[in-house]
Structures are given as structure tokens and as C-alpha cells.
Amino acid sequence: xxxxxxxxxxxxxxxxxxxxxxxxxxxxxxxxxxxxxxxxxxxxxxxxxxxxxxxxxxxxxxxxxxxxxxxxxxxxxxxxxxxxxxxxxxxxxxxxxxxxxxxxxxxxxxxxxxxxxxxxxxxxxxxxxxxxxxxxxxxxxxxxxxxxxxxxxxxxxxxxxxxxxxxxxxxxxxxxxxxxxxxxxxxxxxxxxxxxxxxxxxxxxxxxxxxxxxxxxxxxxxxxxxxxxxxxxxxxxxxxxxxxxxxxxxxxxxxxxxxxxxxxxxxxxxxxxxxxxxxxxxxxxxxxxxxxxxxxxxxxxxxxxxxxxxxxxxx
Amino acid sequence: xxxxxxxxxxxxxxxxxxxxxxxxxxxxxxxxxxxxxxxxxxxxxxxxxxxxxxxxxxxxxxxxxxxxxxxxxxxxxxxxxxxxxxxxxxxxxxxxxxxxxxxxxxxxxxxxxxxxxxxxxxxxxxxxxxxxxxxxxxxxxxxxxxxxxxxxxxxxxxxxxxxxxxxxxxxxxxxxxxxxxxxxxxxxxxxxxxxxxxxxxxxxxxxxxxxxxxxxxxxxxxxxxxxxxxxxxxxxxxxxxxxxxxxxxxxxxxxxxxxxxxxxxxxxxxxxxxxxxxxxxxxxxxxxxxxxxxxxxxxxxxxxxxxxxxxxxxx
Numbered sequence: 001x002x003x004x005x006x007x008x009x010x011x012x013x014x015x016x017x018x019x020x021x022x023x024x025x026x027x028x029x030x031x032x033x034x035x036x037x038x039x040x041x042x043x044x045x046x047x048x049x050x051x052x053x054x055x056x057x058x059x060x061x062x063x064x065x066x067x068x069x070x071x072x073x074x075x076x077x078x079x080x081x082x083x084x085x086x087x088x089x090x091x092x093x094x095x096x097x098x099x100x101x102x103x104x105x106x107x108x109x110x111x112x113x114x115x116x117x118x119x120x121x122x123x124x125x126x127x128x129x130x131x132x133x134x135x136x137x138x139x140x141x142x143x144x145x146x147x148x149x150x151x152x153x154x155x156x157x158x159x160x161x162x163x164x165x166x167x168x169x170x171x172x173x174x175x176x177x178x179x180x181x182x183x184x185x186x187x188x189x190x191x192x193x194x195x196x197x198x199x200x201x202x203x204x205x206x207x208x209x210x211x212x213x214x215x216x217x218x219x220x221x222x223x224x225x226x227x228x229x230x231x232x233x234x235x236x237x238x239x240x241x242x243x244x245x246x247x248x249x250x251x252x253x254x255x256x257x258x259x260x261x262x263x264x265x266x267x268x269x270x271x272x273x274x275x276x277x278x279x280x281x282x283x284x285x286x287x288x289x290x291x292x293x294x295x296x297x298x299x300x301x302x303x304x305x306x307x308x309x310x311x312x313x314x315x
Numbered sequence: 316x317x318x319x320x321x322x323x324x325x326x327x328x329x330x331x332x333x334x335x336x337x338x339x340x341x342x343x344x345x346x347x348x349x350x351x352x353x354x355x356x357x358x359x360x361x362x363x364x365x366x367x368x369x370x371x372x373x374x375x376x377x378x379x380x381x382x383x384x385x386x387x388x389x390x391x392x393x394x395x396x397x398x399x400x401x402x403x404x405x406x407x408x409x410x411x412x413x414x415x416x417x418x419x420x421x422x423x424x425x426x427x428x429x430x431x432x433x434x435x436x437x438x439x440x441x442x443x444x445x446x447x448x449x450x451x452x453x454x455x456x457x458x459x460x461x462x463x464x465x466x467x468x469x470x471x472x473x474x475x476x477x478x479x480x481x482x483x484x485x486x487x488x489x490x491x492x493x494x495x496x497x498x499x500x501x502x503x504x505x506x507x508x509x510x511x512x513x514x515x516x517x518x519x520x521x522x523x524x525x526x527x528x529x530x531x532x533x534x535x536x537x538x539x540x541x542x543x544x545x546x547x548x549x550x551x552x553x554x555x556x557x558x559x560x561x562x563x564x565x566x567x568x569x570x571x572x573x574x575x576x577x578x579x580x581x582x583x584x585x586x587x588x589x590x591x592x593x594x595x596x597x598x599x600x601x602x603x604x605x606x607x608x609x610x611x612x613x614x615x616x617x618x619x620x621x622x623x624x625x626x627x628x629x630x
Contacts (some may be wrong), residue, residue, distance in 0.1 A: 073603055083603070131470040147462060154572025155446045156603045161569040164602045166562045168484060176602055178565065247481045250493065254476040255570060257469025285493055287479045288388055288398070288471045 001064040004052075005311030006045050008070050008094075008109060010086030011035065013041055015048040016307035017056065022121065026052050038081070038092040046101030056236025065105040067310035068094065069114035069115075073158035076108045082157070090222040107313045109151070110158045111306050112136060113155045117151050118308030119262050119299050121315065133258035134299065135162060135249070136252055137267035141183035141190075145256060160256075163187070167248050188267050191220040195237045198223075202233035245274075245282025253286040253294045264299025273296075316379040319367075320626030321360050322426060323385050323409075325349065325401030328356055330363040332371065337436065339619055341367050350512040353396070353407040361416030380420040382411065382625035384429035388473035392424045397472070410620025422628045424466070425473045426621050427451060431459025432466050433623030434577050436630065448573035449614065450477060450564070452582035456471050456498035456505075460571060476572075478502070482563055500559040503582050510552045513538075517548035539585045560589075562584035568601040568609045579614025585615075 002025075002129050003018045014029035028048045031090040045068075053059060072084025079095025081087070095106050109117075116134035123132065130149045136142035143162030145152040153159055163183035171180030172193065184190045195218050199207045206226040211217035223241075225235030249261065261278070268274055279296045286293060301308055317340075318333040329344035343363045359614035368374060377605040382511055387399025393495025396402070406571075410421050424432075431449035438447065445464045451457035464509030468474055479491050486495025487508065499505045510533050514522045516586040521541040526532035538556075540550030564576065576593070585588055594611045601608065 009487050102347050127471075128547040147467060148465075150463075155444075155609075156572045156607060157576040158603060159570065159572035161572075161602045164516045165566040166482070169482065169559070178600055220456075244484070251480040251566075254479040255474065257471045257474035257476075259470040287491055288473060292471060294470075308395060 002058070002062055002312035003315075004049060004063055004066040004222075005114075005307040005309070006066060006068040007114070007306040007310060008041055008045065008068055008087070009111065010071055013044050013048070014307060015045055015052060016078075016304065016311065017052050017058075017289045018308065018311040022125075022312075024308065026056060027304065027307065028052055028092050028190075032087070034087055038089065038094050038097045040089070041096035042101060045098060051055075053176065060103050063104055065107060065314055066098070066102055066110065067107045067114070067313035068098070069109055069111035069306045069310040070094065071111045073156055074108040074110060079106070081108065105314075107310075109310065109313055110144075110153070112142035113144045113151055113153065113158070114307075114309030114313070115142070115264070115301075115305035116146060116225070116309065117312055118305035119264065120146045120303075121151070121308065121312050122300055123260060123262065123297070129259045131256070131258045131260075133252060133256055134305075135252070135263050136265035136299075137186055137245075137259060137263060138190065138265035139187060139189055141187045142265070143252075145258065147256075159160060162248075162252065164249065165248065166250065167244060182244075182248045186241070186248060187266070189222040189267075190244075191223070191237075191241050191267060192218065194240050195220070195223045197239045198233050198240075202236075205233035206231035207234055208236075220267055221270075242274075242277040242281070245278060246285065249278050249282055249296070250285035253282050257288070258294055259292075261294055261296045262299045263296060264302070266304060268298060317373070318626035318630075319364060319378055319379055319381040320425070320429075320624070321381060321383040321401070322361065322429070322621040322625060323347070323383055324426065324621075325354055325386055328359050328363070329622060330360055330367060331619065331626065332367050332373075333623065333626040335353050337440075337623075337627075339623065341371060342619065342622065343367055344587060347402070349402055353404065353412045356402070357409065357412035357416065360413065364417070366491075372534065375418050378419055380422060380629055381413070381417055382422045382429070382628035383413070384424055384426035384621045384625040385409065386426045388471055389423040389425060392474060394421070394423065396423065420502040420629075422625075424625065424628055425468070427457035428459045428466055428468065428473070429622075429624030429628070430457070430579070430616075430620040431461060432627055433616050433620035433625075434579065435461045437615055437620075438575060438577065438612070441455065444574045446571070446573045446575075446578045448567060448571055449620075450567070450576060450578050451580035451614075452501055452503065452560075453580035454502060454504055456502045457580070458567075460573065464570075470518050471555065477567065479564075480558060480563065480566065497559075497563045501556070501563060501582070503535040503580075505559075506538070506552075506556050506582060507533065509555050510538045510549075513548050513552045513555075517551075520548035521546035522549055522552075535582055536585070557589075557592040557596070560593060561600065564597055564611070565592050565600035568597050572603070574607075575607055576609055576611045577614045578611060579617070579620060583613060
């Protein structure tokens with residue numbers, strides 16, 4: 001049997017077909033019609049599924065179930081999206097709407113949890129581990145955790161919200177209302193803030209030249225590029241960034257003691273230095289230095305982790 | 316059948332007999348002979364068991380198993396204490412030593428995990444929950460977590476080390492070598508530090524009078540007593556203490572989303588204000604405000620939580 005994974009994001013709705021060898025065979029996506037609400041999302045997902053079926057010569061009888069990742073907290077028992085800020089959902093009956101088109105079991109899950117599950121199964125093809133933690137450094141900082149081989153959800157079904165672990169008490173104001181959340185320092189958004197702050201203190205930094213003199217052109221890539229050319233201020237940006245990332249990861253290791261931490265998201269595309277710095281921080285800072293040490297690896301599925309994970313929800 | 320729980324601490328070794336109604340029937344303890352190592356601890360535990368047997372008219376045939384809590388990380392499969400700082404143990408064969416005296420299955424577990432398990436089962440007598448987190452505010456900050464009804468250990472068998480979650484980057488130097496760990500702010504030790512710091516800035520504070528003018532007499536109780544009499548500096552101490560406790564607990568809630576957080580340890584004996592302040596911080600600060608909120612309750616088993624939990628290891 002084959003599986004369908006749906007990644008219902010704030011900007012795109014994507015559907016993927018996973019075959020018996022656990023590989024993504026085909027993926028299709030559409031812009032998410034946020035205003036259309038849950039009804040439009042269900043309709044569009046069904047349309048993408050029909051397109052894939054037509055192209056692959058399949059029907060619903062070839063599929064075991066449909067898994068759906070949603071950027072928010074879900075109640076799979078009731079088939080509801082309890083809350084999804086980006087989609088403007090509050091107690092939205094996503095499963096009932098999808099069931100109008102899809103004659104199969106439909107499972108709902110938080111999208112960061114789906115991504116963690118996708119990366120977990122990908123990693124397990126190489127090595128068998130039970131305790132696995134994923135961190136996504138994107139617009140925010142997302143996280144998901146596998147404990148004893150099972151997806152960990154907490155009693156609100158969206159744990160762990162790693163991005164909202166406090167990192168700097170009284171620090172940068174986060175969208176959640178608190179000050180100093182991890183995602184204000186280690187996301188692309190946080191890195192951009194740090195780069196702009198330090199650029200403003202260093203008007204001779206190469207970052208300005210790379211940004212055409214405009215602060216709004218300085219983003220998370222700018223300090224990496226400038227530092228690679230020897231710019232001192234850019235190196236200061238990266239030092240700060242790696243320091244905060246290291247402190248946060250040591251906390252994650254001390255709390256969850258995962259065997260593997262995998263790091264994904266746009267910021268992780270900056271190469272091995274990020275993985276190396278993260279590993280160094282954990283080697284030096286984790287509490288149980290005397291026994292086995294958590295290893296840090298780069299995530300491997302990119303944007304498709306969520307689709308894989310949704311398709312693997314009952315694997 | 317009855318159960319035996321052993322709490323093998325750095326200062327005391329205690330043994331308790333738990334009956335069929337899950338109640339502690341008798342408890343005996345001895346000073347721990349740290350220099351004698353694992354051999355003496357095993358011998359003393361067996362001696363305490365013999366005393367209880369004699370008093371209760373029991374033999375090993377009335378007992379199902381013996382659970383042992385150790386202040387460190389253990390490998391129960393191998394029967395080893397991997398590392399216990401307070402007991403000076405490194406890969407110590409505790410089970411083999413105990414098996415010389417005890418003809419029953421012997422299970423080893425981290426002591427903070429045992430305490431969490433003890434409190435969990437006590438709480439479950441009133442209300443059925445699956446996700447439970449215990450914080451002990453004692454000399455340090457200890458923690459333990461029950462996830463989906465099972466003790467959570469991480470791949471190093473001592474997770475979660477909540478006391479070593481970072482709270483103030485670059486803050487107070489912790490015994491673990493890092494700066495700004497949670498336990499440097501919310502333990503009795505941390506509270507004492509804060510009280511002394513603020514007393515030194517406020518020579519007219521009532522804390523000095525209560526301490527007979529000697530800074531070494533100011534401890535974690537002093538600011539509570541002085542604040543209850545209206546002392547402003549003492550109130551400042553408590554405000555700082557509750558602020559840090561709140562920030563840390565919000566991180567715990569966002570990461571673990573437990574249904575219940577129970578707070579124990581000496582500092583929690585200061586009354587309802589601590590529980591109330593913790594609940595307030597979580598109500599205001601946790602990420603999933605829109606759905607169910609974690610409740611904070613006071614731990615109920617005191618020093619005996621570890622014995623109960625050890626006896627319940629295979630319950």
C-alpha cells in the first residue's frame with residue numbers, strides 16, 4: 001500500500017505520494033487560500049491528490065491513509081485544528097471537511113512534529129535510534145521530538161515548542177508575547193536582527209557593501225558571506241549567533257537527552273560550520289559529559305520532511 | 316505482594332516497605348558511608364531491610380522486587396551506576412553488590428526520576444493524568460518527567476536534567492561548569508545567593524536583624540520571613556526569585572506540555588505563594604494559552620517520594 005502526506009502550510013498546501021519503499025514518488029502543491037478556510041484547504045488538497053492519482057494511474061483503493069501536517073495544535077481524536085495562527089484556524093473541523101473528498105482514514109498532526117517524524121525515519125534507515133530531536137531554524141525556530149521511538153506531543157499535542165523556550169530573560173520581544181524566546185535569536189529572523197544591530201554599530205562593515213548600503217537588504221545570509229571574506233563585524237554576528245544556538249542546544253540536551261539532534265531549516269543551509277559549532281557547544285556544555293554525548297547531524301529531507309512525516313504518521 | 320524502595324542518597328541511605336495498598340508501612344535509614352563505596356551501601360541497605368523484616372515478621376518471599384534510587388545516571392540493563400558525583404561512583408556495580416544479600420530482582424533508577432514517579436502515582440490516586448512533570452527545589456533543582464504514563468529517561472537515563480537548563484546566559488557559575496543554570500536561581504542555594512546579594516545592597520533590611528547581623532546566617536527562609544513583616548529588600552529578593560522560577564517553568568511547559576507540574580523540595584515548603592506565583596507565570600506566559608493550561612500543584616510525599624518511586628519502578 002501507498003501513503004499520502006499533506007503539508008498544509010500558511011503559504012502552500014503540498015501533497016506527496018509515498019510508495020512501498022518509503023520514497024516520495026510525486027509531489028504537487030498550490031498556494032494556500034487562507035481566506036477560504038478549512039473548506040478550501042480540504043478541497044485543494046483533494047484536487048492535488050486527484051492530479052497525482054491521474055498522473056500515476058492510482059485510486060484511493062491503492063492508499064492506506066492520508067496524514068496531514070498543520071502549523072498549529074491539533075486534536076486528532078476529534079479531527080480538529082485547535083489553533084493555527086498562520087491559517088486563522090480555531091477549533092476548525094479539518095478532518096470532516098477532508099472526509100467529504102477522501103474515503104480513507106485521515107490523521108492530523110502538528111507540522112513540526114511531522115517534520116521530526118520524517119527526518120527520524122530517514123535517519124533510521126542508516127542507524128537505529130530511539131531518542132531523536134529535530135530543530136528547524138527557519139522564519140522561527142521549530143522543534144519536534146521522538147521519545148522511545150514514538151512522536152512526543154505533550155498534553156496539548158504540539159510539544160515541544162522549542163522556539164519558545166526562554167533564552168534571554170527580558171530579551172527581544174517575541175510574537176508570543178514573551179521576551180527572549182529562543183526563536184528571537186536562532187531563527188533567520190533573529191539572525192537578521194543581530195546582523196542589523198551589529199551593522200549599525202559598524203558602519204565600515206562589509207555587510208553594508210553586500211547589502212547595497214540598505215539595512216533592509218541585510219538578512220541572515222549577509223553575515224555568513226561577509227565573514228567568509230574576513231569582515232570582523234560579521235564574525236561578531238556569527239559568534240553571537242553560535243553562542244546563543246549553543247546555549248539553547250545544551251538546554252535541549254540536558255532536558256531531553258536525545259541520541260541525535262538534527263538541524264534543518266533555511267539557516268542550516270549555511271554549511272557544516274553550523275553543525276560543527278552546535279556539536280562543539282554540546283561536547284563542552286552538556287551535563288552528562290561522562291557518558292554518551294548527543295550527536296548533531298544536518299537534516300536531510302529539506303522542505304519535504306513534513307510530507308514524509310505526515311505520510312508516516314501510522315507507520 | 317509487597318515492595319521495597321531504597322533511596323541511596325549522598326547523606327542518607329533509606330529503605331521503605333510499601334504494602335499492597337501502595338502505602339509506606341515502615342521506613343528506616345542510616346548515614347551513607349560514602350568512603351565504603353558501593354559495597355557498604357549494599358550492605359547497609361540489606362541491613363535496613365533485615366531490620367524491617369524482623370519488625371514486620373516478613374521475609375524476602377513476601378516481596379516482589381527491590382527498587383533503588385541513586386543520585387546520578389544509571390544503566391539498569393547492566394546494573395551499573397554510571398556516574399554519581401555525591402557518591403563518588405563511576406561505573407559502580409551496585410546491583411551485583413546488592414544481589415549478594417537480596418535474592419530478588421533489583422531495579423536501579425535515577426533518584427529524581429524515582430521521586431517524580433512516586434509523586435505521579437500519588438497524584439493519580441486523585442486524578443488520571445498521563446503527562447506529569449516534577450520539579451524539586453532543594454539544594455539544587457531536580458526534575459523528572461512522566462510522558463504517556465511512563466517514566467521518561469532520555470538516552471543517558473537521567474533526563475530531564477532541568478536544573479541545568481540555561482536560564483541566564485553568562486550568569487552565575489554552576490557546579491556543572493556552565494554559567495546561568497536554572498538551579499543557580501531557583502534552588503535553596505540560588506535563593507540564598509540572591510538574598511545575600513540584595514541584603515548587601517540594603518544594610519537597613521530586616522534580613523540582617525533576622526540573621527543576627529551575619530551574612531552567613533541569611534538563607535532561603537530569611538527573605539520569606541522578612542517579607543512577611545513588610546521588608547522591602549526581602550520583597551525584592553522574592554520578586555526576583557519568582558520571576559526566574561516563572562520564566563523557567565514557562566520554558567518547561569512550552570517544551571514538555573505536561574498536564575501537571577508538581578513542585579517539591581525544601582523551598583516549596585514556604586507555602587502557597589510559591590505555587591500561586593508559578594501558576595500565574597504559566598497562565599500568562601505559556602505558548603498554548605488558547606487551549607488547556609498546565610496546572611501547578613504542591614508535591615505531597617516530601618522526602619519519601621524517592622522511596623515510593625523506587626518501590627513503584629515496575630508497578
